Amino acid sequence: MAIDMQPESDRQPGREPGGREPDAPPPPARPWWRRPAVHTALAGAVIGYLLGHLLGNVIAGQYSQVVNSGQNDYAIVLGYVLGTLGWLAGLGVFSDLLRQMTGRPVHATEEARDASAGLARYFRYSLDHKVVGLQYLVGMIGFFLTGGLLAMAIRTELLSPSYHVFSSATYTAIVGEHGTMMMMMMSSLILGPLGNYLLPLMIGSKRMAFPRIEALSFWLTPAAYIVLLSGLMFGGFPFGWTGYAPLSVQATQGADAYAVAFGIMGISLILLGFNIIVTVICYRAPGMHWGRLPIFVWAMLTTSFLMVLAAPVLVGAMYMLITDRTVQTAFFTDDLGGSSYLWENLFWFFGHPEVYILALPGFGVVSEILPVFCRKPLFGYKVAAAGMVGVTLLSFFVWQHHLFDSGINPDMRPVFMLTTELISIPTGFIFLVAMGTFWKAKIRFTVPMLFALGFYFNFLIGGISGVYLSDVPADTTEHGTFFVMAHFHYTIMGGLIFAFMAGLYYWLPKMMGIRLNQTLGKIHFWTMFVFFNATFLPLFAVGMAGQPRRVYTYARSLETLNDWVSISSFLLGVSILIFVFNFVYSTVIARVHEEGNPWNSRGLEWQVSSPPPPGNFARVPVVLSGPYEYGVKDAPPVADLDPPLGVISNAYAAAAAEGAEV
Amino acid sequence: MPAADGTVADGAGRPEPNHGLRIFLLWLPVALVADLLIWFVWGPHLPPGAMSTSAATQQSAIKIMSVMAAPVMALVLVYGAYALVVWRHREGDDEDGPPIHGNTRVSVTWIGVTSVIVLSLAVFGTVELAGPAGAGAGEGNTPIWRPSGGTPLQVQVIGQQWRWTYRYPQFGGFETTSLMLPVGENVQFNITSLDVIHSFWAYQLGVKADANPDINNVAYTKPEHTGQVQVRCAELCGLWHADMTTVGQVVSLSAFNAWTATARTQLAALTKELPPYTLTYDPNAVAQLGKVFQKAGLSGAGGGFYGSQYPVQP
Ligand code: HEM
Numbered sequence: 001m002a003i004d005m006q007p008e009s010d011r012q013p014g015r016e017p018g019g020r021e022p023d024a025p026p027p028p029a030r031p032w033w034r035r036p037a038v039h040t041a042l043a044g045a046v047i048g049y050l051l052g053h054l055l056g057n058v059i060a061g062q063y064s065q066v067v068n069s070g071q072n073d074y075a076i077v078l079g080y081v082l083g084t085l086g087w088l089a090g091l092g093v094f095s096d097l098l099r100q101m102t103g104r105p106v107h108a109t110e111e112a113r114d115a116s117a118g119l120a121r122y123f124r125y126s127l128d129h130k131v132v133g134l135q136y137l138v139g140m141i142g143f144f145l146t147g148g149l150l151a152m153a154i155r156t157e158l159l160s161p162s163y164h165v166f167s168s169a170t171y172t173a174i175v176g177e178h179g180t181m182m183m184m185m186m187s188s189l190i191l192g193p194l195g196n197y198l199l200p201l202m203i204g205s206k207r208m209a210f211p212r213i214e215a216l217s218f219w220l221t222p223a224a225y226i227v228l229l230s231g232l233m234f235g236g237f238p239f240g241w242t243g244y245a246p247l248s249v250q251a252t253q254g255a256d257a258y259a260v261a262f263g264i265m266g267i268s269l270i271l272l273g274f275n276i277i278v279t280v281i282c283y284r285a286p287g288m289h290w291g292r293l294p295i296f297v298w299a300m301l302t303t304s305f306l307m308v309l310a311a312p313v314l315v316g317a318m319y320m321l322i323t324d325r326t327v328q329t330a331f332f333t334d335d336l337g338g339s340s341y342l343w344e345n346l347f348w349f350f351g352h353p354e355v356y357i358l359a360l361p362g363f364g365v366v367s368e369i370l371p372v373f374c375r376k377p378l379f380g381y382k383v384a385a386a387g388m389v390g391v392t393l394l395s396f397f398v399w400q401h402h403l404f405d406s407g408i409n410p411d412m413r414p415v416f417m418l419t420t421e422l423i424s425i426p427t428g429f430i431f432l433v434a435m436g437t438f439w440k441a442k443i444r445f446t447v448p449m450l451f452a453l454g455f456y457f458n459f460l461i462g463g464i465s466g467v468y469l470s471d472v473p474a475d476t477t478e479h480g481t482f483f484v485m486a487h488f489h490y491t492i493m494g495g496l497i498f499a500f501m502a503g504l505y506y507w508l509p510k511m512m513g514i515r516l517n518q519t520l521g522k523i524h525f526w527t528m529f530v531f532f533n534a535t536f537l538p539l540f541a542v543g544m545a546g547q548p549r550r551v552y553t554y555a556r557s558l559e560t561l562n563d564w565v566s567i568s569s570f571l572l573g574v575s576i577l578i579f580v581f582n583f584v585y586s587t588v589i590a591r592v593h594e595e596g597n598p599w600n601s602r603g604l605e606w607q608v609s610s611p612p613p614p615g616n617f618a619r620v621p622v623v624l625s626g627p628y629e630y631g632v633k634d635a636p637p638v639a640d641l642d643p644p645l646g647v648i649s650n651a652y653a654a655a656a657a658e659g660a661e662v
Numbered sequence: 663m664p665a666a667d668g669t670v671a672d673g674a675g676r677p678e679p680n681h682g683l684r685i686f687l688l689w690l691p692v693a694l695v696a697d698l699l700i701w702f703v704w705g706p707h708l709p710p711g712a713m714s715t716s717a718a719t720q721q722s723a724i725k726i727m728s729v730m731a732a733p734v735m736a737l738v739l740v741y742g743a744y745a746l747v748v749w750r751h752r753e754g755d756d757e758d759g760p761p762i763h764g765n766t767r768v769s770v771t772w773i774g775v776t777s778v779i780v781l782s783l784a785v786f787g788t789v790e791l792a793g794p795a796g797a798g799a800g801e802g803n804t805p806i807w808r809p810s811g812g813t814p815l816q817v818q819v820i821g822q823q824w825r826w827t828y829r830y831p832q833f834g835g836f837e838t839t840s841l842m843l844p845v846g847e848n849v850q851f852n853i854t855s856l857d858v859i860h861s862f863w864a865y866q867l868g869v870k871a872d873a874n875p876d877i878n879n880v881a882y883t884k885p886e887h888t889g890q891v892q893v894r895c896a897e898l899c900g901l902w903h904a905d906m907t908t909v910g911q912v913v914s915l916s917a918f919n920a921w922t923a924t925a926r927t928q929l930a931a932l933t934k935e936l937p938p939y940t941l942t943y944d945p946n947a948v949a950q951l952g953k954v955f956q957k958a959g960l961s962g963a964g965g966g967f968y969g970s971q972y973p974v975q976p
């Protein structure tokens with residue numbers, strides 16, 4: 001309780017998180033180029049990289065294995081790590097910390113906030129959750145487009161089994177960059193932008209729990225992105241996104257980029273999840289008890305638990321890989337006492353929760369949107385929340401289904417088969433909830449709703465194909481083929497990305513006060529839906545017919561199918577460009593303002609103006625009823641946005657007294 | 663909690679049709695036709711065919727799962743289509759829908775039915791895995807599910823960047839790049855690697871098992887028809903992963919015996935140079951052999967693509 005009382009008498013501007021005391025003198029203004037922002041961060045990154053590189057050469061320049069292979073992994077790894085630290089230092093991440101440690105008044109980051117209204121604050125280390133949300137949004141779209149461009153390159157090469165646009169090495173590098181870019185960056189696709197922006201609004205809080213951690217989690221993502229892409233300068237890495245050792249130990253420097261980037265992103269995920277967990281638990285407005293929490297918030301909470309519990313394993317594994325590649329620790333080298341199985345276990349112990357990190361936020365977004373456009377309460381709210389919790393728990397007990405043919409623990413395969421099939425029960429709840437909500441509904445086919453419906457269609461196929469993979473005999477044919485590839489694109493591209501689009505069309509009016517063009521939105525939806533399915537449905541057949549994953553060439557008999565898939569995927573790319581056009585056109589050129597509650601939603605976030613005022617709520621609201629009471633006669637309003645003085649402190653006093661009695 | 667069975671008349675006085683029954687009647691033929699098609703028309707052609715016992719097991723697993731999945735999928739799709747058509751918003755209707763928060767009976771039924779399906783699938787998968795000796799999947803070093811009957815034919819599969827070689831320990835341990843198997847005999851593959859992880863995938867035989875360095879991974883099958891077998895690598899192993907393909911043969915027992923006899927004598931000189939047959943090989947020792955092979959103009963595992971102490975991508 002003591003963490004954040006948010007006293008309601010706090011009507012005049014008080015001390016904001018990390019801010020100066022109200023009566024402290026304002027910090028002296030500095031010229032813009034001396035204030036920390038992206039340009040100083042870049043300078044810091046370059047200096048850090050050069051320092052690290054130098055250090056690496058000093059330490060390891062003479063080592064024989066360095067000379068033998070003409071490479072120095074020490075220099076590159078240290079360059080990346082110090083470069084990242086320099087990037088953060090240049091942003092001013094450490095300034096407040098140093099000031100506090102040396103007893104000086106804290107103002108560096110606050111200066112950035114005060115003095116940079118307008119666009120400039122989006123390029124600074126901002127502590128405002130609404131700024132961070134939009135930073136994340138633009139970043140994530142950029143990362144997704146980069147990954148998508150690489151996907152187009154993959155499909156270009158696969159147009160022909162015999163004529164090669166790329167060499168085998170380049171092709172493998174592109175597949176690895178695409179897979180890793182998508183898997184590591186898209187983990188925050190929904191929680192980063194929509195989560196950071198909307199969570200406080202949805203639970204009636206003025207802010208996230210840890211504004212500095214929130215900003216740090218975002219500013220690590222561009223660092224991870226640049227480090228990962230820089231791997232291409234060394235020829236990329238030849239082991240896909242899974243990085244199986246000992247291939248990843250023997251590979252050239254591109255592998256350092258993979259390990260460091262994935263590690264940085266792992267840290268970002270831990271920070272993001274940790275902040276969300278604390279915010280949900282401690283920052284709910286009075287009356288926002290667990291039974292009233294919007295279902296999207298349940299999804300964020302469970303995803304965050306997955307992040308903080310799974311990502312540390314990833315960071316540890318990447319660290320081991322780095323030491324294997326540099327100081328020859330041999331964690332993963334069989335003939336030196338290590339084990340290639342160790343990597344497989346560590347990686348998938350992270351990797352399977354990771355796929356639910358990608359799936360759960362999508363469940364949350366579509367379940368949140370459904371009641372609004374069905375004009376009905378969410379069917380089985382408790383079932384939906386329980387399903388998410390069930391998925392979260394079970395997802396830590398299924399990882400060896402990726403290793404059915406590996407020879408690890410073969411006697412345990414029935415157990416992992418069972419746990420994997422069990423997880424489809426709570427996953428199935430989202431369909432129960434959706435079908436129940438449709439019952440006698442008044443379905444409105446708005447753009448967000450279309451994307452949500454597309455999500456259910458795609459995820460149905462993705463989920464059912466997953467059951468095939470959970471069965472060991474069937475998986476023996478399907479493992480390592482394009483069948484798997486089609487399966488996880490159905491759950492991620494067809495699930496996560498569709499849900500993200502649904503959320504974006506739904507919440508952008510809230511976040512920017514601007515509506516995306518609905519006609520373009522419909523065109524975007526239909527092209528994306530049709531060409532997504534045209535691209536990935538045939539790939540189930542391609543895989544079953546025997547085409548392994550990650551191959552630059554394939555059997556001639558599969559050329560027609562592959563051509564069909566490639567052409568569909570280019571059209572899918574065009575559909576994404578329509579989205580980009582719509583996004584830019586609507587937010588920069590047309591700017592159709594949408595201030596109120598365009599969807600007539602009962603969500604708490606819609607009860608304030610769009611975009612919300614600084615601090616979100618003038619007073620801490622008192623939540624009066626659940627968010628899905630559509631059609632309920634005499635349902636009270638969602639919240640009292642201007643509760644009478646004394647209500648909250650009395651409530652807390654009563655609770656405190658109760659606590660004291662027990 | 664209002665009943666969700668659709669028998670209640672709505673406020674307008676028009677009797678509400680029985681939606682549940684309608685959806686059921688729409689669903690039933692779709693599910694039936696889909697299942698019949700899967701079982702009789704599609705089933706016999708499903709991959710990976712029925713050339714061996716393990717392939718047949720996999721084919722029947724895929725078939726049975728499809729038969730179970732089709733009605734579930736049909737239910738969701740038929741229900742969804744019905745909902746989108748019947749319960750779409752009509753122009754001028756500004757009312758909200760009925761405030762149904764949930765229905766315990768429906769939820770419990772759903773959870774019960776999905777649990778039964780899922781648990782029976784798990785039992786089914788376990789039976790299919792144990793029955794035909796591991797269903798062609800890699801079973802590690804100490805397989806618990808073995809074929810009954812006498813000693814199976816042993817074939818060692820050695821993966822390396824980027825090709826497959828095979829050793830036949832019961833025939834003097836000769837080593838060759840061609841995979842030859844007799845029809846109607848149990849086969850035991852011992853799969854290992856000399857460098858990184860590969861995955862031995864004999865498509866028509868329905869055999870897939872990872873080749874890990876320093877590890878012996880066992881998989882069983884029993885070819886039941888003669889013919890060609892497409893061998894590929896199913897685990898990314900570096901630059902020429904896509905090219906680790908060969909074609910194996912399943913031939914009659916007499917043809918197989920003739921082949922082993924010839925191969926054994928023809929390869930005798932090479933077999934002498936080979937390290938003695940073991941389940942795994944020390945990559946450092948094997949790499950030396952590459953030079954011997956190259957001098958003799960022979961091919962064998964350990965073609966000397968690189969020194970393995972600090973392996974580097976060529
Ligand atoms: C824009 C649409 C997309 C297309 C056309 C596409 C296409 C492809 C293709 C063709 C491959 C297979 C390469 C191969 O195995 O040879 C692939 C691999 C992969 N994709 Fe995508 N993809 C798309 C979006 C996504 C998204 C949104 C994600 C995840 C967030 C994703 C994650 C992956 C992963 C993890 C791999 C595996 C890489 C590996 O084998 O290591 N893709 N993609």
Ligand SMILES: [Cu+2]
Pocket residue numbers: 351352355398399401402
């Ligand atoms: Cu998994």
Ligand SMILES: [Cu+2]
Pocket residue numbers: 859860861895896897898899900903904906
């Ligand atoms: Cu391979």
